[in-house]
Amino acid sequence: MSSDKPMLSVLRGEQSRIPPLWLMRQAGRFLPEYRALRAKSGSFLEFCYSPAAAAEATLQPIRRFGFDAAILFSDILVVPDALGQTVGFESGHGPRLAPLEGEAPLSGLREEIDLEKLAPVFETIERVKGALPRETAFIGFCGAPWTVASYMIAGHGTPDQAPARLFAYRRPEIFEALITRLVEASVAYLLRQIDAGVEVVQIFDSWAGVLPPTQFERWVFEPLRDIVARVKKARPQALVIAFPRGAGAHLRRCVEGLGADGVGLDTAADPASAARDAQNRVALQGNLDPLALIAGGAALEKEVASILTAFQGHRHIFNLGHGVLPQTPVEHVEMLVRFVREGRS
Numbered sequence: 211m212s213s214d215k216p217m218l219s220v221l222r223g224e225q226s227r228i229p230p231l232w233l234m235r236q237a238g239r240f241l242p243e244y245r246a247l248r249a250k251s252g253s254f255l256e257f258c259y260s261p262a263a264a265a266e267a268t269l270q271p272i273r274r275f276g277f278d279a280a281i282l283f284s285d286i287l288v289v290p291d292a293l294g295q296t297v298g299f300e301s302g303h304g305p306r307l308a309p310l311e312g313e314a315p316l317s318g319l320r321e322e323i324d325l326e327k328l329a330p331v332f333e334t335i336e337r338v339k340g341a342l343p344r345e346t347a348f349i350g351f352c353g354a355p356w357t358v359a360s361y362m363i364a365g366h367g368t369p370d371q372a373p374a375r376l377f378a379y380r381r382p383e384i385f386e387a388l389i390t391r392l393v394e395a396s397v398a399y400l401l402r403q404i405d406a407g408v409e410v411v412q413i414f415d416s417w418a419g420v421l422p423p424t425q426f427e428r429w430v431f432e433p434l435r436d437i438v439a440r441v442k443k444a445r446p447q448a449l450v451i452a453f454p455r456g457a458g459a460h461l462r463r464c465v466e467g468l469g470a471d472g473v474g475l476d477t478a479a480d481p482a483s484a485a486r487d488a489q490n491r492v493a494l495q496g497n498l499d500p501l502a503l504i505a506g507g508a509a510l511e512k513e514v515a516s517i518l519t520a521f522q523g524h525r526h527i528f529n530l531g532h533g534v535l536p537q538t539p540v541e542h543v544e545m546l547v548r549f550v551r552e553g554r555s
């Protein structure tokens with residue numbers, strides 16, 4: 211099926227000479243208009259739950275750069291919030307959750323996600339949907355069970371998710387119950403996002419890269435495959451991108467076996483080898499180094515050119531290998547857009 215949205219066409223199986231382009235964390239602190247909007251609001255979660263503000267943050271990068279896709283402005287940690295865990299964000303420090311611990315770590319959590327609590331997110335989606343240019347695709351998202359669980363257990367960001375890894379070894383039954391609950395919650399949440407108006411959902415497994423193969427299979431691959439299968443079965447029109455960041459040696463299995471329409475490549479992944487594995491059966495998304503975007507100039511041009519060359523002849527969505535960093539100059543993003551679309555900086 212062809213579409214007047216280049217992003218959807220590539221996810222549905224077409225190739226495009228000029229890849230559709232969007233950036234993870236394209237809304238955020240590197241944009242002066244985001245900082246101004248954010249300064250007027252309360253806590254980060256309040257901001258995420260304010261439909262007018264969240265819709266505006268979603269649209270800002272579309273107005274400025276004309277990206278091929280908008281991504282819902284929200285956060286992966288609204289899911290633990292809607293499961294009843296206490297979630298906060300400390301400026302400069304990132305997320306702070308009441309960690310899951312003690313004799314019965316799941317006892318304070320709801321069995322099922324409270325979608326009523328997330329009503330403002332669905333309202334944000336409805337607002338954005340009515341305001342997007344007709345050629346712009348709309349992406350919703352959630353965090354993958356392993357990544358979300360790792361924050362729920364530690365209560366904050368860590369360099370290697372050691373607390374969740376230890377928990378999974380020491381208390382595998384409880385960890386399994388948590389992952390199962392997150393699979394259910396993620397499916398329910400994504401289906402509601404699709405019903406509210408997103409056309410694509412991306413599942414962020416930002417911490418997929420820290421596990422040994424046995425644990426990767428159980429906590430990353432299987433839950434991701436289940437979510438993809440259930441979302442596609444319930445909403446066959448919806449398109450799904452999986453982003454198993456740091457999957458490394460498991461990337462091939464993800465490209466071949468997750469059942470997603472697209473797979474996101476992180477900064478360290480080799481585009482040419484992923485393209486060989488994919489055989490055009492899935493679209494590949496990525497994977498410019500966010501630091502090359504900060505550096506700009508000849509280094510940026512060279513990296514962009516090499517990615518475009520490596521993906522030639524393959525279904526490709528241009529993106530970064532991880533999110534835009536706050537110190538990124540806006541002009542470098544403008545340059546990237548010109549370079550990808552017009553082949554000039």
Ligand SMILES: Cc1c2[nH]c(c1CCC(=O)O)Cc1[nH]c(c(CCC(=O)O)c1C)Cc1[nH]c(c(CCC(=O)O)c1C)Cc1[nH]c(c(C)c1CCC(=O)O)C2
Pocket residue numbers: 233234235236237238239248254281282283284285286287299301303304305351353367414416533
């Ligand atoms: C692990 C993770 C989180 N959140 C997310 C992930 C997965 C992707 C990744 O690995 O980056 C996903 C996310 N977070 C945010 C978005 C918005 C949409 C977009 O991509 O533009 C998305 C898709 C906004 C945000 N989420 C957060 C901010 C910064 C808060 C602020 O503006 O005050 C934004 C814009 C806060 C957040 N949220 C999270 C952390 C670790 C932090 C603190 C680090 C930081 O500050 O960048 C959890």
